Amino acid sequence: MQNYRVSINDLPPDGKQFDLDDQDIWRTPLQEFEMDCRISAPLMAHISVLPAEGGCLVRGELHGQVILPCNRCAEDAVADIRSDFEEFEELPDEDAPAAENARNGNATPNLALEAGSRIVYERNAPMLDLAAVCWEEFMLALPVNPLCKPDCxxxxxxxxxxxxxxxxxxxxxxxxxxxxxxxxxxxxxx
Ligand SMILES: [Zn+2]
Ligand SMILES: [Zn+2]
Structure with missing residues (x-):
C-alpha cells in the first residue's frame, strides 16, 4: 500500500487538505484482521491537518458503505458510514521508549503507532500517518449492533x-x- 505520511514540520501555517479514496487504506487492515466486513460503496475521507503547538489538529469527514453480518441472523447488514471527527494529535514523547527505538533504528519502529499514536518519526521528523487516521475513524464509525433490518x-x-x-x-x-x-x-x- 502507498505511504500516506504527512510531515508535520512542513505543514503551511493554514494547514493542508487531503482527499483519500484509495480503498486499500481500509481493505488492507480489514484483510489483515480477518474482519467480516466488505466495502459496498467506496470509502472516502476528507482530512485537513493544521499545525498546532506540540502536535497537529486533525479534522475530517469519512463516508461510504459496508456490509457486515447482522447481529441477530448473520445475514448481510448494510451499514452507512458517515462520521465527522476533530482530534488533536500530540507529538509522542521524545523520551518514550517507542520513539527512542524508532529514532535509533532498532527493531519495532511501528511500536509508537501500535501504542495508539498516529504520529511516527521518520529520520527525526514527526509524520502523521493519514492511513492510520482513516482506519481508526472507520473503526469508530462502524455500528455496534449491525442489523439486516430494524425488526430482524x-x-x-x-x-x-x-x-x-x-x-x-x-x-x-x-x-x-x-x-x-x-x-x-x-x-x-x-
Ligand atoms: Zn438479521
Ligand atoms: Zn426453531
Missing part, C-alpha cells in the same frame, strides 16, 4: 432457522412465564 427476528434459539423467512415448528422457549412454570412441573413429574 433473528434465528430460532432451538433449531437455528432464520425467523425472517417464517416461523419454525419449535415451541417458543421464552416470553410467557406461565409456560416456564408448566415446563417446571413437567420436569418435576418425570
Amino acid at each position: 427476528k433473528g434465528l430460532c434459539a432451538q433449531c437455528g432457522a432464520n425467523l425472517n423467512s417464517g416461523d419454525c415448528a419449535c415451541i417458543p422457549d421464552e416470553g410467557d412465564p406461565r409456560l416456564a412454570v408448566l415446563r417446571g412441573l413437567t420436569l418435576h413429574k418425570t
